[in-house]
Amino acid sequence: MTRHQEVRTTMRRVLKAAGVALAAAACLTAAVPAASAATPVPRLAAAGAPPAPLANTFGGLGVVSFSAALLASVPDPDRSPAGANDFSCKPSAAHPYPVVLVHGTFENAFDNWSALAPLLKNRGYCVFALNYGEVKPHALLKATGPVPASAAQLAAYVDKVRAATGAKKVDLVGHSQGGGLMPQWYLRFDGGAAKVHQLVGINPSSHGTTAIGTIHLLDAVLDVAGHAGKPFGLDSPAAKDQTIGSPVLQQLYAKGDTERGVTYTNIVTRTDIVVTPYTNQFLTAGPGASVHNILLQNVCPLDLSGHLGNPYDPNVYQLVLNALDPAHSKPVRCALMPIPV
Numbered sequence: 001m002t003r004h005q006e007v008r009t010t011m012r013r014v015l016k017a018a019g020v021a022l023a024a025a026a027c028l029t030a031a032v033p034a035a036s037a038a039t040p041v042p043r044l045a046a047a048g049a050p051p052a053p054l055a056n057t058f059g060g061l062g063v064v065s066f067s068a069a070l071l072a073s074v075p076d077p078d079r080s081p082a083g084a085n086d087f088s089c090k091p092s093a094a095h096p097y098p099v100v101l102v103h104g105t106f107e108n109a110f111d112n113w114s115a116l117a118p119l120l121k122n123r124g125y126c127v128f129a130l131n132y133g134e135v136k137p138h139a140l141l142k143a144t145g146p147v148p149a150s151a152a153q154l155a156a157y158v159d160k161v162r163a164a165t166g167a168k169k170v171d172l173v174g175h176s177q178g179g180g181l182m183p184q185w186y187l188r189f190d191g192g193a194a195k196v197h198q199l200v201g202i203n204p205s206s207h208g209t210t211a212i213g214t215i216h217l218l219d220a221v222l223d224v225a226g227h228a229g230k231p232f233g234l235d236s237p238a239a240k241d242q243t244i245g246s247p248v249l250q251q252l253y254a255k256g257d258t259e260r261g262v263t264y265t266n267i268v269t270r271t272d273i274v275v276t277p278y279t280n281q282f283l284t285a286g287p288g289a290s291v292h293n294i295l296l297q298n299v300c301p302l303d304l305s306g307h308l309g310n311p312y313d314p315n316v317y318q319l320v321l322n323a324l325d326p327a328h329s330k331p332v333r334c335a336l337m338p339i340p341v
Contacts, residue, residue: 066308066341070111070140077131077140081113083121084129087164091126097171097197098161099324101129102154102183104176105205105238106141112175115312116320123321126165130157133182133238143177144236147248150177151186158186158195169197171324175311176275177238179266180204185252187259198263200323202316203272203307207253207280208244211273244280260288265323267316269296271340274307294319300334309341 073079084101091098099120103112109129120127132153133145143150158170172183179201186192187199241248258264268281275281285291296303296315305313314335322329 064115065312066107066111069114069312070107072114073108073110074140077108077110077138077142079110081110081117081129083118084109084113084127086126087128087161089126089165091165091167092124095123095125095325096167097169097324098126098128098165098167099171099173100154100158100161101127102172102174102178103129103131103143104174104178104203105133105143105236105242107175107178108140108142112178112311116173116317119317120321120324125324126167128157128161130154132157135236143182144238146237147177147182147185147241148189150182150238151190151192154183154186155190155192158192162195169195171198171200172196173200173202173320173324174204175202176307177205177242180206180275180281181208181242181249181252182238184257185248187262188252188255193259193262196262198265198323200265200267200320201281202267202310202320203269203275204266204281205242205275206257206266206283208242208246208249209275209280210244211276256286257283258286258289258291260286263290263292265292265294265319267294267296267310267319269303269306269310271304271306273340292323299332300337303334303337304340305337306340309337309339313337 081101089098101109101113101117103109109131113129117127117129130153131142133143133150135144158172161170162168172179174180174183179199181204183192183196183199183201184206187196240246243249264283264285266281266283268278270278272278272281282293283291296305296310296319299319300315303313303315305316310316315332315337318330318332322332
């Protein structure tokens with residue numbers, strides 16, 4: 001057997017195992033009951049009402065994880081998470097910057113933000129969440145297109161939010177690609193620095209990834225997946241753009257990490273096995289910019305949540321809230337998150 005055949009055989013086994021794991025996760029997710037009539041679901045707070053307790057709130061879905069939200073998004077991959085995309089919302093004096101949530105690669109707005117969107121809405125923010133980077137309309141797995149093209153979509157969406165709300169600037173909160181090089185490309189090359197107050201990245205894919213050393217097997221994966229994988233974004237230009245050493249990364253960081261006038265917060269977990277090494281996620285402040293690099297385990301040593309788990313981690317919620325409103329920051333209570341997903 002040739003080396004190429006060995007790689008193909010190995011990747012077939014990997015893909016088969018991954019399929020079995022995903023199927024099992026879907027079955028387990030399906031077994032999670034929705035909130036019953038006897039269990040009140042937190043409602044979005046009315047104007048002047050006290051904020052809801054800091055907790056997972058899913059607008060009635062009753063799900064508490066990325067996998068559950070992903071399954072719930074299958075019938076309508078373009079749906080908005082609860083609390084997001086009310087274009088009649090006007091920012092308050094307490095929260096003058098609308099929050100735009102930017103999902104990660106192979107995700108969508110609903111599965112990425114079904115916890116954080118209603119939480120932010122409950123706390124008085126105008127919240128918006130876009131879908132972008134589709135290989136075809138209504139794709140379940142989005143953010144797979146070329147990073148520069150996705151950044152142009154973000155630019156148009158931010159302009160739409162600013163026009164609707166009257167706000168001069170927005171805050172971006174993103175996950176993975178959505179908190180890393182894609183919005184950073186927008187800030188640098190599409191005029192975003194003049195329109196963004198701060199970028200909060202959860203597990204941002206800044207500086208690219210080795211994917212724990214497997215990134216160079218991508219071509220073998222695509223060879224195995226063939227045309228069948230294209231509708232799902234397995235031939236993703238975004239994945240290649242996020243590979244360490246890619247032309248997109250080289251162009252983006254040729255003049256440093258940051259843009260003048262923007263505040264950057266990076267929330268990073270040591271258990272991340274998607275964006276590796278995890279230290280790549282940290283940024284270095286350039287002239288006129290502020291950077292806050294937060295290693296989750298330095299705040300909550302027993303929090304082992306990983307790349308997909310962090311957008312559903314109450315410890316991360318508090319760190320995001322503190323970044324958005326530092327004048328009213330609160331200590332993180334450090335809920336135990338023992339599973340590194």
